[in-house]
Amino acid sequence: MNWRCQPLPIPAGSEVSWLPFGNGRSYGDVCLNREGLLLDTKPLDRFISFDPKRGILRCESGVLLDDILAVTVPHGWFPPVVPGTRFVTMGGAIANDIHGKNHHSAGTFGCHLRRFELARSDGRRLRCSRSENQELFNATIGGLGLTGLIVWAEISLKRINNQVMDVEVIRFANLGDFFEISEYSDLEYEYTVAWLDSMARGKKFGRGHFVRGNHSACCTKPIAAPKRRLSIPVELPFSLVNRTTARIFNSLYYKKQGRVRSTALVHYESFFFPLDSILHWNRIYGSQGFLQYQCLLPPDSRGKDALEELLTKGAQQGLVSFLGVLKVFGNKLSPGLLSFPRPGITLALDICIDGDNTFRLLDDFDSIVQTVGGAVYPCKDARMSGTAFRNYYPQFAELERMRDPKINSSFWRRISGGENGQ
């Protein structure tokens, strides 16, 4: 589809299913449709309007965050929520209701969405907002592309003074310290997140770096964006990541910072999108690839115990991961029906696939998360069972009711099959 004035290119009589596809930055199969076709949204990459006085931006759904930054930052406006990469589309950000390091202060992307237009396969074009077609508005936020094609959307941006971030990194020795630092940091810092050495055991268990930052308030000297573009040229036949290299990496990374606290002024790109400066970074995992596992646990002591249990189990069973990320989500609720973020603790691990062991271990993780009433992030999942998903998201039946009958995904088929499925 090249023009927003065109109808959806879905033939009337055909039985095959369709799925909107953004920039494919989801880790699992929410953006795939093995038994059907994908609807490429990338050509819908035009801006519609930008009000630099009020910070309101309207653009088509295939516009990349990268392009939004290029247009709005020079005017002193920043996207309200950004993920760890700037190569996601507007449509993808809404359909996964993405969250960022500022979840505790800003909530999810959907919290800042003003309105959008939804194209359904029956030919209808619906304006959706908090006051028009509100049910579909809510269902489409975090709706995994299943409610129709988001044609364009309008968001509120956030005021910034310059491109500079005021950042502080604090080393912590265990999970208790993490929660303590997190609690007081969330009051004063707009962005907080922690890197966790997820492979450390014994005395080192639960150590990591706490990162917190604000958009710099005063106008400092301009700091250039990171220039160097490293590229991993080919997919390796083997994985550079194994138990030994990952443990060494984690250890070195932990010690990288000599002092317990360090502060710096950095360009926003290095703060928000560190992986974007290494093109095709995923190739270091070899052809076997890797998985991400991001779960949410309640903010109370049960959640904290469950977190400890997950990490202990992972370490015992030889889970290989060098990116562990820990954050406490805030209380701001998204209008999204199926949004992943809720108040609580979130842990994300990227995991090297080591045959069936890995999948068995993640099933065990799922049992723990279900016991405490948590959830797993669909956008980063490729393997959870239908039962687990339906426990995490009892609202799924409502989304199924509002799903466009001609739209489906590999993910949705997987989780709605089996017991109690559709």
Add this chain to the structure above:
Amino acid sequence: MANRFIFGVTSSIAEATARLFAVDGDNLFLVARDQVKLHIIADDLRVRGAGKVFTAVVDARAFDTHRQLFEDAFTALESIDTILIAHGTLPDQKSCEASFEELRKEFETNGLAVMSLLTHAANQLVQQGSGTLCVISSVAGDRGRQSNYVYGAAKGAVSVFLQGLRNRLSSCGVHVMTVKPGFVDTPMTRDFDKNMLWTTPEKIASGIYNALQKKKDIVYLPWFWALIMWIIRLIPEPIFKRLRL
């Protein structure tokens, strides 16, 4: 900041080029035949940073409107640095073989219309005493092939016309640039199988942008098409006529 006129701005290459102009804050006069699409692009370019943006709905084959179009453009922009002519269609070779009416329509769009526009544009630029005429021709115009010689003939005519125009205008301070793209992945070529030789409208656009700054006469985009077409032009006709190209 420059003043740029673009005919056929809804074509992918022209749109991608216009975005590069917009980022520079240029003033734009945009022409296309589809009003809705034209306004979609105009809005986008405004947000991306363009200065003043004017639009006009004109059909390439409405020859009698072309003169007025340039008068309007010169009135709106006052002076024009670049006139980019980028519209085009991809004829169905088989229908053109079967029907002269079809052939004539395609030749008018891809050949005659460009010459009509260039005639009016050239005269205005000569009066102004400066400016660049930049036209998107094609490698297909370098040698006729059975698979698309109607398109090739129109583009070939445009290329030769531009050669002459360049020769005529070089003493008047007006620069003429012929752009010859190879295979470009656009909606026009959606149904083709793609290989290594294909490129994106964005890459062609940055090629045009750079060539404009360097005031090139003829640019092949990407550059390797200069080599490919050189070889293709060298093949002797007795051999060429037996090739399935």
